[in-house]
Amino acid sequence: SQKIEQNSEALNIQEGKTATLTCNYTNYSPAYLQWYRQDPGRGPVFLLLIRENEKEKRKERLKVTFDTTLKQSLFHITASQPADSATYLCALDRGSTLGRLYFGRGTQLTVWP
Amino acid sequence: NAGVTQTPKFQVLKTGQSMTLQCAQDMNHEYMSWYRQDPGMGLRLIHYSVGAGITDQGEVPNGYNVSRSTTEDFPLRLLSAAPSQTSVYFCASSPLRRDTGELFFGEGSRLTVL
Numbered sequence: 441s442q443k444i445e446q447n448s449e450a451l452n453i454q455e456g457k458t459a460t461l462t463c464n465y466t467n468y469s470p471a472y473l474q475w476y477r478q479d480p481g482r483g484p485v486f487l488l489l490i491r492e493n494e495k496e497k498r499k500e501r502l503k504v505t506f507d508t509t510l511k512q513s514l515f516h517i518t519a520s521q522p523a524d525s526a527t528y529l530c531a532l533d534r535g536s537t538l539g540r541l542y543f544g545r546g547t548q549l550t551v552w553p
Numbered sequence: 554n555a556g557v558t559q560t561p562k563f564q565v566l567k568t569g570q571s572m573t574l575q576c577a578q579d580m581n582h583e584y585m586s587w588y589r590q591d592p593g594m595g596l597r598l599i600h601y602s603v604g605a606g607i608t609d610q611g612e613v614p615n616g617y618n619v620s621r622s623t624t625e626d627f628p629l630r631l632l633s634a635a636p637s638q639t640s641v642y643f644c645a646s647s648p649l650r651r652d653t654g655e656l657f658f659g660e661g662s663r664l665t666v667l
Contacts, residue, residue, distance in 0.1 A: 489654065
């Protein structure tokens with residue numbers, strides 16, 4: 441079965457720095473990989489999707505890279521703010537079954553002033 | 554649009570009781586799914602549906618039943634609750650398209666089985 445590992449359970453950084461979160465996977469190669477944000481007591485919210493033939497995707501202060509050779513995705517938040525504090529989840533699929541996503545356990549990011 | 558609506562938000566059951574978690578979406582999404590989220594673990598897929606009348610099992614289907622009689626609703630049934638089913642349950646929906654695939658989640662239903 442697909443295994444997804446996010447680099448650490450918690451990441452603490454200072455405001456203004458760049459946060460980098462890692463998502464590694466094994467076994468199957470996904471057709472695309474997604475990143476979600478989850479705040480305490482809330483449901484996950486979609487942030488970005490990157491396809492297997494894309495190297496990089498950007499959205500405002502967010503950047504995602506996808507290296508299918510390393511089987512890794514990096515998620516960057518530049519100029520981080522305390523409001524970016526949340527748990528970030530990566531999710532991937534195999535492409536063969538639409539909508540069936542496997543999720544990592546998440547990385548809890550804390551941005552301190 | 555309300556998006557994905559889950560009820561109830563909180564529920565306490567005794568072992569052996571049955572209940573249904575409700576999920577409704579108003580975005581005309583073909584795909585709907587149920588996940589459970591436990592401390593230290595990622596979201597795990599319980600059951601999913603790609604359209605009315607079609608359901609399939611996910612990673613952890615045992616102890617749960619689903620049906621999809623309409624596009625809008627996808628209830629999750631616990632026939633005989635067990636303490637191991639204490640969890641936070643999320644319903645999610647998506648338009649069934651390969652070029653997007655993003656999931657829209659509800660706010661969750663927190664279930665405690667005593």
